Amino acid sequence: MSAVSTPPVTPTPARRDAESTRTAILKAARYLLARHAHGDITLKAVADRAGVSPPLILKYFGNKDTLFARVMSFESDAEALLAAPLDGLGPHMVRHVLVSQSEQGADPLLRIVFAPLHGEQGDTLRANFRTQVTDRLTARLAGPDAGLRAELAVATLLGLGVMYGIARGSELRASTVDTLVDRYAPTVQAYLTP
Numbered sequence: 414m415s416a417v418s419t420p421p422v423t424p425t426p427a428r429r430d431a432e433s434t435r436t437a438i439l440k441a442a443r444y445l446l447a448r449h450a451h452g453d454i455t456l457k458a459v460a461d462r463a464g465v466s467p468p469l470i471l472k473y474f475g476n477k478d479t480l481f482a483r484v485m486s487f488e489s490d491a492e493a494l495l496a497a498p499l500d501g502l503g504p505h506m507v508r509h510v511l512v513s514q515s516e517q518g519a520d521p522l523l524r525i526v527f528a529p530l531h532g533e534q535g536d537t538l539r540a541n542f543r544t545q546v547t548d549r550l551t552a553r554l555a556g557p558d559a560g561l562r563a564e565l566a567v568a569t570l571l572g573l574g575v576m577y578g579i580a581r582g583s584e585l586r587a588s589t590v591d592t593l594v595d596r597y598a599p600t601v602q603a604y605l606t607p
Contacts, residue, residue, distance in 0.1 A: 431473075434469065438474070440463070442483075442484045443519055444462060447527055448527070451530070451532065451535075452532065454477075456471070484524070486541055487521070487541050488545050490522065490546075491549055499553060499554075503604075504601075504602065506570055508590060508594050509521060522546065525539065526575060547560075550563040555607055556606075566601050566605055569600055573597060
């Protein structure tokens with residue numbers, strides 16, 4: 414299989430601060446990881462997508478393994494995904510997934526769908542997802558079968574993310590975020606409520 418190549422999303426700005434450069438690099442690496450096997454992704458592909466030079470990636474992250482260790486973490490994504498009181502968490506989670514994809518071009522969970530493509534790194538991705546997303550949600554739930562309900566809620570969100578972002582369902586994408594939240598969130602919330 415050949416290495417991944419991808420055009421940059423936006424033209425490279427004349428000057429960019431260090432934090433926005435790191436963010437652009439991480440966003441590019443996340444995008445590629447959610448669509449290609451880890452072994453096929455080159456630093457050049459990440460750099461092209463981020464609108465930076467490969468040496469700049471090395472400056473900020475040291476090497477590909479360090480960069481992808483950051484990308485394979487769901488810690489900050491889980492924090493944002495779960496940042497709502499339990500009685501309104503379902504709508505918050507659905508909105509977060511949709512807004513992340515439609516406005517920010519990144520899904521907070523979708524990388525896990527491609528774990529089988531990543532060999533040993535897929536195991537890291539699965540372990541991180543379990544501890545940082547599913548187990549963290551489980552700890553917030555009261556009542557019986559909390560672990561099962563957490564996994565079902567996350568599975569429901571993943572289905573929405575796949576249909577919206579990968580299958581690009583035309584009816585979903587033609588609907589407003591509010592409409593989708595109104596229709597989809599009750600299903601997610603039902604799993605969160607004992």
